[in-house]
Amino acid sequence: MTELSKAYEPKQYEDAIYKKWEESGLFNPDVCVEKGVTEPKSEHFSIVLPPPNVTGTLHMGHAAMLAIEDVMVRYHRMKGDRTLWVPGTDHAAIATQAKVEKLLIENEGKTKYDLGRPEFLKRVEKFAQESHDTIVNQARKMGASLDWSREAYTLDEKRNLAVRTVFKKMYDDGLIYRGHRIVNWDPKGQTVISDDEIVYEERKNKFYTFKYGPFEIGTARPETKFGDKYVVMHPDDKRYKKWKHMQKITVEWINAPIEATVIKDPMIDMEFGTGVMTITPWHSHEDFALAEKYKLDKEQIIDKEGKLLPIAQEFSGMKITEAKDKIVEKLKTKGLLVSVDENYINRIATAERTGGVVEPQVMEQWFVNVNKPVKERGNKTLKELMQDVVKNKKIEIVPDHFEKTYFHWIDNLRDWCISRQIWFGHQIPVWYKGEEVYVGVDAPAGDGWQQDSDTLDTWFSSGLWTFSTLGYPDLKAEDLKNYHPTSVMETGYDILFFWVARMILMTTYVLGDVPFKTVYLHGLVRDEQGRKMSKSLGNVINPLDMIAKYGTDATRLSLLLGNTPGNDMKLSEEKIAGFRNFTNKLWNISRFMLLNIEEPKIDVKEPKAKTLADEWILESLEIMKSLVEGSIVKYNFAIAGEMLKEFTWNHLADWYLEIAKVEGGKSEILNYILNNILKLWHPYMPFVTESIWQEVYGEGRSLMVEKWPSSVHSLGSFGDERNVDFLIVKEVIEKIRSLRAEYKIEPAKKIGAKINIGKKEKVVKDNEDIIKALARLEKLEFVESGAEIALDLAGAVDVEKEKPRLEKEIAEIKKYVTGLENKVSNKEFVDNAPKAVVEKEQEKLSEAQSKLAKLQEQLANLK
């Protein structure tokens, strides 16, 4: 029999174990069937990994994601399900391109234009490849049991085919259209971005009031005001009653008098400013909407670089930032400036990836129409399809309050602009020749066709992820049939809109099915002060560092326990260190058990209990098993882990193993318990459990594919009488230990004790040896009067110390008894509460009363 080393050294085992798992092929469900560890007809369980961006390395958030998903996957695999977890990475178009552009400037002082499109793309691909390699290595370090044979990339050929196929389908269905619409232009990134890629920043801004003919108008953006020839007010505003809708007036303005048109529309807030504003349809979403409504002219004022166009005359060519003050100055000189509010705070739209200030522009772009009925899908619009599957519970969101957020987002959803003016990404599958436009999966035949130079929003390809990874567009693909819809989508709540919603949109439309049955949303991993982890704050905890220092299992536990669905969690190195201690504890528990197991065996049935302690531990194990499994299937991974930990550390290590030292002869029970806890812990701590398993049971069988030990009892079928008996033994020991500590008796010193336990005397007598050993007694006497438990001390009890201690205890219990007496004598309580509750209360009262009597007797004896 091999003996385990004194402390667990993760480094000695982890890489080798992972390599073995991977080489065995058992991460692949097909291999599991081939090798007979999974029945071919068993249920399918599938997760598609949210693909990390190839912009760098994995952070703790990714680590948490991998840990949570791996728990589910390993549980289901052991459960016997055909379990598939598909890995992959995301090209993250804008983010990756922006990162490479930044590096190019920093390292070589060059822009992408210096390199040209083909050369620049080579650089991006090289960078993406390196990031990819780092990421998959990190995922392996985390112990993630991903089926690498199915690895995918959002920009590889298969995914590109899926993208082109879906684009064509949507175009044919009239869901994708090209049009001049107002979009979010990022002058810094030189591309259009979607509404979701905007980050709003609150900034202090000057708010001006200008004279505009007979009106006073307010604005924070005088630089856009050149073309303002519409003045808008609320139709019910009495102050402006005399002006009629569409009435024309001539007003003096920045460069010359202009003919302005009065528009009356209820969108105007009468309370704000003067209740009058002018509009700039080309550079404001709201103004654009108004202009569409009344068929107003739209004029471009600002170009794509953020410079003023010739319409600004003397300001033409100036950056809007520098022109602003000059324009105000000019209006002031002309006597048109009324007032300036210096403390106005407004929200500036900035591009998430580049930080550029977004300038709305009217441009010709490609859009997905979210409000057009789709014939093939019962004339439902994409919006309706997205709403329906969540409303009718085909998709369950955990935690469920995110459903509200989801619906709210859909309600406010506008057509989705999918074209981007960046180089890295899926090129739009559209070709032009003169006036002709061709949309197809493949390029059109013949010469002279030019492909659209734009690329697709990265979320277009991510939206297909659950099915593009499983064989689409081949609708007969085995994987698509077997593993779609996927069982669970586990991801961060911060990408509910970006991604989860878009997968639902794409899948309900393309396949007429849901992409997943359950969405489990995790929170963000923050530092110990609750701040986001960021390089600039220097508070980033790197998963690889923690793995090197404390081991993967400890790192995983720190991310799994104390982490509840939808809530952010705080992580500190101390927490990880704490779980390293537990990992080592499990190791040492196994080490001790191994020393007491005659012949380690797998596939053992529950052994017969010989003593009360045996019964107690076996029953505790069963109860724990059924609670743990119940929690896992309900996505309460933290609770399941905590119950396991409680059992392992408190029940097993602190009590049962100590008792085993006294009672002896526990080989079979220990073997059975070890078998069980290694399996139960495996999804949480795959490395240490597999290491122990192979040390103990040999290397022939991998714990990873052992059968999950479900409880043979259903919950609630446990009789608790014997369990309670053991708790009495435990209480006696605890009480004696407590008294010893209070009397400051040396721990090693053996003393005598007297016990007055009434009808439970037999239980205590049967377990006398245990009590003597664990409480360090040389003699235990049973008496019929006096204190419940009293210690024989060498000298007399120190009355001075003992009296106040007893008095305090009596006072406390008196309070408790009084409370119970009031409760039990309360007629309303007795009448209304369930019988069982009333009986329980009465029982508690009589117990407390007898305890009180004993204490009082003890106090009297002292005097």
Place this chain on the structure above:
RNA sequence: GGCCACUUGGCUCAGUUGGUUAGAGCGUUGCAUUCACAUUGCAAAGGUCACUGGUUCAAAUCCAGUAGUGGCUACCA
């Protein structure tokens, strides 16, 4: 402005459908080290469950309101 979540001992959090004297870990205090583990064990101190009101025999738990914190969202130019 709207919506959502959160508020429990010094810190991090449990507390499942209302029913023992509200639990755990870390930290703190005291004691212990040839016996699986000091990456340990034993014992202890520490909480008016944010506040106010309501429902109920019974509220940390349900309802309403208030305050604070965090987040999402919106067309106040």
